Amino acid sequence: MLNGKRLYDISMPIHEGMQVWKDKADKRPEFRNMNNHDVGQSHETRMLLDAHCGTHLDAPLHMVKGGATIDAIPLTDLIGTARVLDVTDAEESIGAEHLERYDLQEGEWVLLKTRNSLNESNNFDLNFVFLNAEGARYAADRKIRGVGTDALGIERAQPEYPTHRTLMNNGVLILEGLRLAEVPEGTYTLVLAPLKLQGIEAAPARAFLLGEE
C-alpha cells in the first residue's frame, strides 16, 4: 500500500537462473563477485546483463534500422494511465478480436495479461502467447501510448517482425517481460523506470502499478 493505493510490482526478478529468450546461454545474466567480506571490507558485484533482460522497454532501433535509441524516450511517456486487459483466453496469439472488447483510448498504456502469467517457472515457453500483426495494427490505429506483455517478447514466428515494426513505426512503445499474475483486470497508474542507458536499443526497467484499493 502507498498513500491508500495498492502497489503492484510488475517487474521480473533478475538472477542468474531466470528465464531468458529461447533459453540461450549467451543471454543469461551473470553476477561476478569482485569483493566480499571474507577477503575485504565490502561486497561488490559486476554484472553481465542483456539490454532485454527481464522486464524491459524496447526502443525503435531494436527492430527498425536508424530508429530512435532508448534515451530518446521521455520519462513522461512512461508514467500514466494503464489498463490491464485479461486476455488469458487467447491460446496462440492476441488479435484485433481480443482488443475490440475494450474501448482502447489514445495515449493510454495497455498491458496484456495472458496465460504466460501462469508460467511461474524459470523456463522459457517457446509457445508463449504473442500479439499478432493484426492486433498490433489495431492497437496502433487506436493511438495507444504503449503496449506491455507478460512474455519476454511481444511476437514470435512472424517473419519480418510485423508486430514490432507496426508498433514502432506508429510511435507505440513496447514493454516486455511483465509479471501480471497478481494483477486483476482494471485501470491503474503505471510507473515505468528504465535504466538511463544512452545510445542503445532497449533498457531493463523496474515497473509498478498503483491501483485503488
Place this chain on the structure above:
Amino acid sequence: MLNGKRLYDISMPIHEGMQVWKDKADKRPEFRNMNNHDVGQSHETRMLLDAHCGTHLDAPLHMVKGGATIDAIPLTDLIGTARVLDVTDAEESIGAEHLERYDLQEGEWVLLKTRNSLNESNNFDLNFVFLNAEGARYAADRKIRGVGTDALGIERAQPEYPTHRTLMNNGVLILEGLRLAEVPEGTYTLVLAPLKLQGIEAAPARAFLLGEE
C-alpha cells in the same frame, strides 16, 4: 510536467565514457553490440555494468558482513517525501552542523545537493564532498528513511567506513550518484526504481522527483 507537477529526472546517464569510482577501468560500463541492422534484422546489446554504476541504491550487504541484500528493500520505502537540501557551501564534508539547519523528519528522504553537482564532466572528482561520520550519526538519530548524494559515494577517506555502517546499521538507506544541479532546494515526491536484482548488494536505479510548479 506530469499532471501539473514538474518532473526532475535525477538519474545519471549511463554510457561507456561516464564517471566511475576513482576512474577505475574495471568499473567502467561496457556495451557489447551482439547484432545490428547491417548484419541482421535487429539491434541487440549486452552490457557489463557494476551494481554501483551511476545512480544506485546500496543495500546493507555492501558494507556490513551478513547484511541484507537489495531485494529485501521494499519499493514502498523508495517512494515518498524527499527534501533536497542545498549544502553547496560545504567545502570538504557535510557534518551535523549542516543538517541542523533543517528540521529533519522521521521517515523522509534527504537528498544532499553539494558542489559535486557543479561537476558536469565525466571525470571522477577524488575530492568529492561527502557525508562525514558525525553527519551520518545525526541523520540516523533523526530516523530519516534514506539519504541521497550527488557523488558516486557517500563517503571517502574514512577508515572502516563509519558513514555507510552507521546509516546501514540504523536502517537508513543510501542512494548515490544523483544529478541535482537543476533541482532547487525544497520538498518533493521521490520515486526511486532500482533494477529488481536478487541476492546482491546494490542496484543501478532510475530516480526522479515530482514537485509543485
